[in-house]
Amino acid sequence: MNDLIAYQQEAASVWEELNSNDMPLITVGNATCGRSAGSIDVVEAIQAETAEIGIDCNVIEVGCIGLCYLEPIVSIQKQGQPMVVFGNVTLKQVKKLVADYLVNDQIPPKLVIGTIGEEKIGDVPKLFELPVLKPQVRRALKRCGFIDPTSLEHYLANSGYSGLTRAFDVGPERIVEEVKLAGLRGRGGAGFPAWRKWTFCREAESDQKYLICNADEGDPGAFMNRSLIEGDPHALIEGMIITGYALGASVGYIYCRAEYPLALERLRLAIQQAEENGLLGVNILGSSFDFKIKIKEGAGAFVCGEETALIQSIEGERGMPTPRPPFPAVSGLWGKPTIINNVESLACVGLIMQNGAEWFAEYGTEKSKGTKTIALVGKVVNSGLVEVPMGISLRELIFDIGGGVPDGKKFKAVQTGGPSGGCVPEELLDIPVDYDSLNEVGTIMGSGGVVVMDESTCMVDFARYFLDFAEKESCGKCVPCRLGTKQMLTILEDIVEGRGKPEDIDLLEELGEAVMAGSLCGLGQTAPNPVLTTLRYFRDEYEAHIYEGKCPAKQCKEFITYHILDSCIGCGLCLRNCSSNAIIGEPKKLHWIEQELCHKCGVCYEVCPPKFFSVEIRTGELKEEPA
Amino acid sequence: MTKEYNLTIDGQKIIAQEGTSILDAALENDIFIPHLCHHPDLKPEGACRLCGVEIDGGRMVMSCLSTVGEGIDVKTDSSEIRQARTIAMELLIADHHMDCLACAAANDCALLDISAYLGIQPDRLERLRPSDKGLPIDESNPFFQFDPNKCVVCGICVRTCNEIVGLGALGFINRGFKTVIGTFGNKPFTESICESCGECVVRCPVGALAPKTPKFAAREVQTTCVYCGVGCGIYLGVAGDKIVNVRADRERPTNEGSLCVKGRYGFNFINHPDRLTKPLIKKDGEFVEAEWDEALELIASKFVQSKGDKFAALASAKCTNEENYLIQKFTRAVMETNTVDHCARL
Numbered sequence: 024m025n026d027l028i029a030y031q032q033e034a035a036s037v038w039e040e041l042n043s044n045d046m047p048l049i050t051v052g053n054a055t056c057g058r059s060a061g062s063i064d065v066v067e068a069i070q071a072e073t074a075e076i077g078i079d080c081n082v083i084e085v086g087c088i089g090l091c092y093l094e095p096i097v098s099i100q101k102q103g104q105p106m107v108v109f110g111n112v113t114l115k116q117v118k119k120l121v122a123d124y125l126v127n128d129q130i131p132p133k134l135v136i137g138t139i140g141e142e143k144i145g146d147v148p149k150l151f152e153l154p155v156l157k158p159q160v161r162r163a164l165k166r167c168g169f170i171d172p173t174s175l176e177h178y179l180a181n182s183g184y185s186g187l188t189r190a191f192d193v194g195p196e197r198i199v200e201e202v203k204l205a206g207l208r209g210r211g212g213a214g215f216p217a218w219r220k221w222t223f224c225r226e227a228e229s230d231q232k233y234l235i236c237n238a239d240e241g242d243p244g245a246f247m248n249r250s251l252i253e254g255d256p257h258a259l260i261e262g263m264i265i266t267g268y269a270l271g272a273s274v275g276y277i278y279c280r281a282e283y284p285l286a287l288e289r290l291r292l293a294i295q296q297a298e299e300n301g302l303l304g305v306n307i308l309g310s311s312f313d314f315k316i317k318i319k320e321g322a323g324a325f326v327c328g329e330e331t332a333l334i335q336s337i338e339g340e341r342g343m344p345t346p347r348p349p350f351p352a353v354s355g356l357w358g359k360p361t362i363i364n365n366v367e368s369l370a371c372v373g374l375i376m377q378n379g380a381e382w383f384a385e386y387g388t389e390k391s392k393g394t395k396t397i398a399l400v401g402k403v404v405n406s407g408l409v410e411v412p413m414g415i416s417l418r419e420l421i422f423d424i425g426g427g428v429p430d431g432k433k434f435k436a437v438q439t440g441g442p443s444g445g446c447v448p449e450e451l452l453d454i455p456v457d458y459d460s461l462n463e464v465g466t467i468m469g470s471g472g473v474v475v476m477d478e479s480t481c482m483v484d485f486a487r488y489f490l491d492f493a494e495k496e497s498c499g500k501c502v503p504c505r506l507g508t509k510q511m512l513t514i515l516e517d518i519v520e521g522r523g524k525p526e527d528i529d530l531l532e533e534l535g536e537a538v539m540a541g542s543l544c545g546l547g548q549t550a551p552n553p554v555l556t557t558l559r560y561f562r563d564e565y566e567a568h569i570y571e572g573k574c575p576a577k578q579c580k581e582f583i584t585y586h587i588l589d590s591c592i593g594c595g596l597c598l599r600n601c602s603s604n605a606i607i608g609e610p611k612k613l614h615w616i617e618q619e620l621c622h623k624c625g626v627c628y629e630v631c632p633p634k635f636f637s638v639e640i641r642t643g644e645l646k647e648e649p650a
Numbered sequence: 651m652t653k654e655y656n657l658t659i660d661g662q663k664i665i666a667q668e669g670t671s672i673l674d675a676a677l678e679n680d681i682f683i684p685h686l687c688h689h690p691d692l693k694p695e696g697a698c699r700l701c702g703v704e705i706d707g708g709r710m711v712m713s714c715l716s717t718v719g720e721g722i723d724v725k726t727d728s729s730e731i732r733q734a735r736t737i738a739m740e741l742l743i744a745d746h747h748m749d750c751l752a753c754a755a756a757n758d759c760a761l762l763d764i765s766a767y768l769g770i771q772p773d774r775l776e777r778l779r780p781s782d783k784g785l786p787i788d789e790s791n792p793f794f795q796f797d798p799n800k801c802v803v804c805g806i807c808v809r810t811c812n813e814i815v816g817l818g819a820l821g822f823i824n825r826g827f828k829t830v831i832g833t834f835g836n837k838p839f840t841e842s843i844c845e846s847c848g849e850c851v852v853r854c855p856v857g858a859l860a861p862k863t864p865k866f867a868a869r870e871v872q873t874t875c876v877y878c879g880v881g882c883g884i885y886l887g888v889a890g891d892k893i894v895n896v897r898a899d900r901e902r903p904t905n906e907g908s909l910c911v912k913g914r915y916g917f918n919f920i921n922h923p924d925r926l927t928k929p930l931i932k933k934d935g936e937f938v939e940a941e942w943d944e945a946l947e948l949i950a951s952k953f954v955q956s957k958g959d960k961f962a963a964l965a966s967a968k969c970t971n972e973e974n975y976l977i978q979k980f981t982r983a984v985m986e987t988n989t990v991d992h993c994a995r996l
Contacts, residue, residue: 324825341821346712494826495826496826497825497829498825498829499803499825499828500695500803500805500822500829501697501698501699502686502697502700502738502802503737505803505829506741507737507741508826509745509826510744510778526777530778533737537733537737541737541738542699
């Protein structure tokens with residue numbers, strides 16, 4: 024224990040030195056979001072550029088700060104100045120940024136996002152005062168984007184492992200009590216109270232117990248857990264050691280999909296660092312508690328996020344759910360009592376032990392305490408990773424933090440909880456984001472994926488997309504899920520392709536309810552949600568497809584036609600771009616589209632200059648022929 | 651002693667041993683609960699979702715996975731249960747290659763039994779989109795074939811190969827709707843580790859795994875397998891003067907319903923034209939058919955000259971224990987040698 028305290032003090036001075044010495048500190052967002060925007064090259068370019076000019080500086084790679092739409096993000100802190108955060112710093116911008124700000128103290132206005140620190144620079148806004156960040160409460164993600172995730176010292180200097188030392192001081196019973204007082208509910212999907220699940224496992228008698236961290240994040244568009252691991256891996260390790268200690272488990276597994284190579288790399292390093300410093304292994308910090316963590320890479324099956332399928336997968340079997348009871352807390356991995364918690368839940372355990380239950384429960388609603396990380400994506404201006412207090416309204420989340428719908432389009436619906444969740448229409452946007460309120464309107468919190476849709480999204484096609492996902496990811500074991508999702512998918516395909524029948528709407532509802540009621544595991548029990556909620560809130564769109572031959576969102580190819588309006592000046596742009604030679608016309612004369620030849624790819628609509636706005640999409644006019 | 655519980659199923663009072671599943675308890679008492687993935691020899695799977703029942707008016711549980719308890723009141727039918735079963739069955743039928751007239755399982759098909767029990771309506775089936783998988787039939791095995799288009803993916807064959815045979819030749823392949831049963835790498839049966847024992851074939855509830863030449867027996871004769879020393883109990887199916895099939899005896903403690911490839915499929919030697927039906931005596935270097943008296947006389951005359959170390963006896967494992975006992979007794983007592991063995995390594 025004393026060794027850790029000494030190391031924490033040493034780490035604090037390293038951190039202090041990094042932030043206050045006369046060398047500029049440059050941080051580059053280098054998580055997966057940053058990397059896909061080119062941050063690896065940006066780091067190299069910054070190093071090369073500063074070396075060439077002869078500026079000594081510390082360049083560190085950090086995780087995701089959540090503003091994924093602004094990646095690559097580069098922050099520069101010069102001595103005595105607040106940290107200045109720049110966005111969209113592509114390779115081309117590096118030279119300018121270094122020359123303008125690092126050398127000449129001129130902030131390039133097009134790149135700057137905000138400042139971090141007490142003082143202000145000119146009229147540059149403070150980063151955390153920006154509308155995208157102001158309503159957020161960053162706790163689980165506090166260190167993400169600020170510390171070097173490969174540095175144990177950075178973690179230690181930012182109250183890292185203080186939760187573990189406190190946990191050892193208070194003992195397992197008190198840990199469970201604090202987690203109960205904090206009101207922590209599972210962040211992975213169902214929102215089951217963590218302490219209650221733990222208690223089943225603690226009460227089960229066994230010579231061996233296991234803790235599994237579910238890092239198999241599989242919802243399309245969700246990346247909360249990945250970002251957390253990539254940006255702050257020790258937060259998960261600390262939460263796991265505390266939880267293992269509370270449960271009496273001596274082995275922990277992290278089940279992480281192999282498609283997360285950077286997260287796995289970060290985890291391997293973090294585990295190695297923890298082992299080298301006596302935070303993992305035998306007699307951790309002199310507590311006589313032994314704990315080791317193993318990583319199991321998953322092959323990316325969505326169903327392996329389901330607890331029993333995940334266990335099967337670790338055991339080397341095909342990831343297929345098994346019936347419950349027995350519950351894993353009583354008989355799980357290798358038949359031993361096993362607790363499976365999500366990445367964020369475990370990180371929250373660390374937070375609770377670091378700061379206390381009361382602190383954790385400051386935010387949230389009566390039944391949903393704390394904050395929630397959310398991957399905000401889709402048709403939203405500020406897409407990225409956010410952390411909000413439970414109970415914030417969907418409207419605030421989408422319009423204040425998310426900045427609303429881009430391109431002046433109208434909001435239509437929001438999907439929460441991934442393929443297992445449902446969609447929520449505009450009129451329900453004022454409901455609070457908490458487990459129970461979302462359940463009431465037919466959707467779920469899930470692990471925190473939020474997909475925003477605008478008026479150009481066809482809700483039938485949207486339901487089809489998620490059913491296609493669920494059907495392909497079903498393990499195939501039980502009849503309602505294997506065949507029911509396929510049947511529903513085929514019906515939805517028929518509807519969007521113009522073969523829908525009047526009785527299909529009732530049939531979809533009947534099948535959806537049967538699949539929910541009859542399936543063996545959570546995948547099937549929730550798979551019909553996207554269909555049932557779109558039927559509940561957007562039934563008119565289904566009816567328009569089936570009865571009127573129309574797709575109100577003008578998306579389903581079978582129901583739309585492209586037309587050139589009289590405003591066409593005959594510039595020929597559409598004609599040249601049309602891959603099916605369906606556009607006919609002479610230069611400077613009105614063009615038209617030969618409907619028989621048109622493949623409805625939409626290129627003409629895309630390329631027609633906005634000042635003419637001469638291409639129109641119509642629906643329900645299938646047989647119309649242009650003159 | 652195992653505990654016994656009193657419970658009620660559909661108003662009928664029954665007694666069942668602790669640990670018995672509600673499904674087994676019901677079936678033992680002639681109360682039918684539809685089921686497709688359950689087999690009494692195997693661990694319950696809970697995959698077909700057809701055997702749902704209500705306990706004490708509560709929510710539906712799968713009767714294969716729930717065990718009996720004291721005083722519980724089980725209902726095997728209600729409008730909710732019927733609805734759930736009907737939809738599951740309709741989905742199965744819409745996905746099934748309904749080739750009933752030509753199907754080997756025609757008189758023993760769980761799908762048809764349950765359809766009849768539930769009264770599946772053709773007009774409701776018409777609402778569904780039938781699937782046309784068109785998957786190739788694996789006919790590589792000489793004794794049975796596998797038609798994935800008829801497979802209901804109940805997993806009984808997979809569990810049989812794991813739990814009973816201990817081989818693990820079969821598994822699930824692909825995900826979702828495309829899930830099929832197959833060997834490692836989805837190779838033909840003959841290119842896998844399959845030993846052709848046919849344990850999966852006899853447990854297949856539909857016609858997916860079916861014997862290649864299903865011949866219906868007019869009557870059955872109970873006997874013991876002639877191959878090895880295990881002595882498995884079998885029933886020979888007879889039609890006219892021919893043996894047409896073999897069925898394992900579930901009551902025989904030696905095999906409890908299991909057989910190997912030889913016992914189940916290796917009976918064609920009985921009527922084979924190459925089979926010896928008369929003794930042969932080598933005369934002038936050629937085997938010549940002889941009468942039994944001539945042959946026995948020749949043997950006796952040779953035996954008299956061959957007592958002691960000159961003599962050795964090799965008996966067949968196809969003989970009964972009693973016959974083998976007699977051979978060794980004869981060898982030791984009459985031929986005065988201990989050189990006696992048998993070929994129980996068939």
